[in-house]
Amino acid sequence: MNMMNFTRIVLKNLFSKPATRNYPAQPKEFFARTRGHVEIEIQACIFCGLCSKKCPTGAITVERGEKKWSIERFGCIQCGYCVESCPKKCLCMCPPYPQPEAQKPTEAYVQPELEPIEKSEKLDRAEQ
Numbered sequence: 001m002n003m004m005n006f007t008r009i010v011l012k013n014l015f016s017k018p019a020t021r022n023y024p025a026q027p028k029e030f031f032a033r034t035r036g037h038v039e040i041e042i043q044a045c046i047f048c049g050l051c052s053k054k055c056p057t058g059a060i061t062v063e064r065g066e067k068k069w070s071i072e073r074f075g076c077i078q079c080g081y082c083v084e085s086c087p088k089k090c091l092c093m094c095p096p097y098p099q100p101e102a103q104k105p106t107e108a109y110v111q112p113e114l115e116p117i118e119k120s121e122k123l124d125r126a127e128q
């Protein structure tokens, strides 16, 4: 490399923006359609277990009797098969990616019980 080339590169780098980001002070902006992590809208889940059967790493567990859906975050490889296979469309993938941790936690979601219908409301419905 001759001296002219070297000087040109030094000057270019001196007056251009850095190629790196000042993380974490400047957080990362995710691109559209970044897969990130799996989220569930537990109220809409019917506990059919399809997501669990399709998961290539066995990261999802569905307990129909207990109405419990759980995921091992670090077992997930963000393939998106569970999202594609869910008949109720209650799974989605969204940023950010799971944060690093020392442990391998399993996140569990339990469907809340539905509120009992008031007696008078039941009667009104029966009359209709």
Ligand code: SF4
Pocket: 040, 044, 045, 046, 047, 048, 049, 050, 051, 052, 062, 069, 085, 086, 087, 088, 089, 090, 091
């Ligand atoms: S495929 Fe969808 S509806 Fe079925 S258990 Fe999984 S999240 Fe629930």
Ligand code: SF4
Pocket: 038, 051, 054, 055, 056, 057, 058, 059, 060, 071, 075, 076, 077, 078, 079, 080, 081, 082, 083
């Ligand atoms: S994205 Fe893939 S690896 Fe992750 S839970 Fe869904 S099916 Fe399993």
